[in-house]
Amino acid sequence: MSTPRSVVLERLAYTLAAPVLAAAPNLSPDSPVNTAVALAGVAGAGGWILAAKSNEPGAGRKILRWSPLVFAAAVDVAAKHTAGFGPWWLDGLLAAGWWAAGSVVLPYSRHARRHHRPALAAPVPQLRPAVGPEPTVAQPDDGADELTRQARALWERAGMPGRTHIVSAVRQPAMRNDLTVLLRASETGRPIAGLSEAHVGAAFGVDERDVTFAAVAQQTGRQGGPGWLEAHITPDAGARRRQAPTAQERWTDRIGGPRGGAPGSVLVSTNRDHERGVTFYRAKMDDSTELPRVDLMKVCRGLNIKEDDSCVFLLADGAEFLISVFDNPPLSAIFPATRELLTPDAKGMYVCGFTITGQPVKNMVYQHDKNAAAHGLILGVTRSGKTQYFAIAMAAESLAGAVIWLSSYRKDEKTSTLGQYIDRQGASPLFMVRKLRAAKALCDIRADMPWAYDGKPHDYKPGDSRCPYPLLNLYADEFMTASSDPVYGAEIQSLGDDLTVMGLKYGIGLKVAGQSPFAHNGFSTEMKDNLRQNSRPVIFNMGSPAATRKAAEGTMENPYDVPTIPARYAREEGSAIERAINGEADPENGVSTGGVAVIVLDNGRAVLMRSLYADFDTEVDLASLFPDEINQLTDHEISELENLDLWFDWNEPPRPGEFGPEDDEDDDDGGSRPRKGRGGKRGRDEQPRDSVTSPRQALEAIKKLTNA
16 A cells, blocks of 8 residues: 555655755854744644633544644754754754654544545445344344343243243353343233243243243333233342342242242341241232231241240231240240239229240239220139139239139139138139129129219229229139039029129129130130130140130231240150151250140230249238238129128028028928029029020029920
């Protein structure tokens, strides 16, 4: 290729000007040549400044274009200030350098020209574009990048699964093989159907577990909806997730899935309390309108923890729930009762126990919000802790000024001990029916008692010092057994029904205890509903976890999850299979669950707690819980009960005519026995029609009329 003519002319100009720059300042310093060179240098410097300040492209080329003039002025000025041609012919060396620099500048100067035409340039062969494949539905001519075209080729090879095509493929950040593919139905207006994770996995050669679908929302410039689908293909992330999953990933894969222990849930947080030795797993439902369906055993397996009902607990609250995993059974601890804990507050609430998390649980002496007394429902098998709970409840009520009457079907040590600190106590169905008779009569007596401030009778108002009568609480232990007594059972049941309905407005609360809350065991539905609505039921161990849950659900309005109470608290040690292979004995039983109960709070939520412990073996400790003086009825109430022949020693044998006319026959001891009155079958048959005062008596009257 020959040199362009413009370049030849520029080089000739530099060659002719270089000797002039070296000689002119030395031969004639005041010659017009020097003045012209200086003015050219000033113009070149001005060109530099304008090029630097300009925002238009090509500033570098402009600076190079003005450089020869500026450098020529610099050489001229240097030659004028040296003696002669300077040491070692410095002026000539500077002029020669300027000429050499011009030869280098020449290419830049030439390329800076926009409309130059290469002189005598050989024709350049033109490259023809490669013949590419014809655009198809799978490979449209839309300028897609290489990754998208490769993904489309794999998708086309798989037969366009689901009658879809790939719009775009984007590699996920920091992942080598993970990508996100945007799919669209091949036919406009048709939804994507019949496409599964297996189709996508087969097309890209990955496990179907590493493929997830996501809906596509409508965006500016792009449609969305059922005709679009986003597929996340994550083989690298899937391999890492299976080998070392995070807590959230483990929960999603093993617990929150359709076959997990809590389907549809997501993990919110995991907290560890080293001081208490407990790990908390807080989760919630992905759909806040759903209630958790938690299988605690499945959850334990998913979390790789032991399925131990003494150390793993569930607490549900709406769409959220909390799983607490303790190192040691938290309810195996003993919480001694103190007067400070049992003293009711202004709303009549006192601490009756503590939950697994150490939170205090409160029960009520009276219903402050309803202006009424409070009933009670205490359930549990023998030795489950009912009588222990009696002690702390009676102490709290006594500290609030309540009068306590306790009756049980049979005599035992603890009820006899409690009798020393309350107004009245007895152990027989006879005592129970007399107590209930007196309480029912008190309803009428209190209904006519005037209040001092206005001289008119009023309903009971908790905590009102103007009330002329004290709160009265009737404890009926083994009530279901007593209601089945052949002599007094029917009247006990009838009186209990009446008191649960009418006693609250007169400050009389009925505290029923037994081993079943169901009607077929002598517990009427009417009584159960009234007790449930006006108390906080307390359910101790009912013999098995299933029986405990059933009893708790029988006292709740809605079937909430009920905590489990095992027979004993014992940590599972080692493997049962290994012990069987080695012929080793199973570990010993742990701590008894006596005193552990499920209490149903006002909102229907069941909470597991351990009730406070009252020491019956040390009378000093038990006496410290009760007030110094025993609360009693007012003199007016006692006088009225005496007039009705209802106030006497209720433990004495039946009085003549107390339960109806006497039988003529004598008993085996030679004395006369009482005729079966309202408690016996014959007594009910002989009642006149106008004495029917309850649904049970009405049923008996119907049976009599129909000779059933």
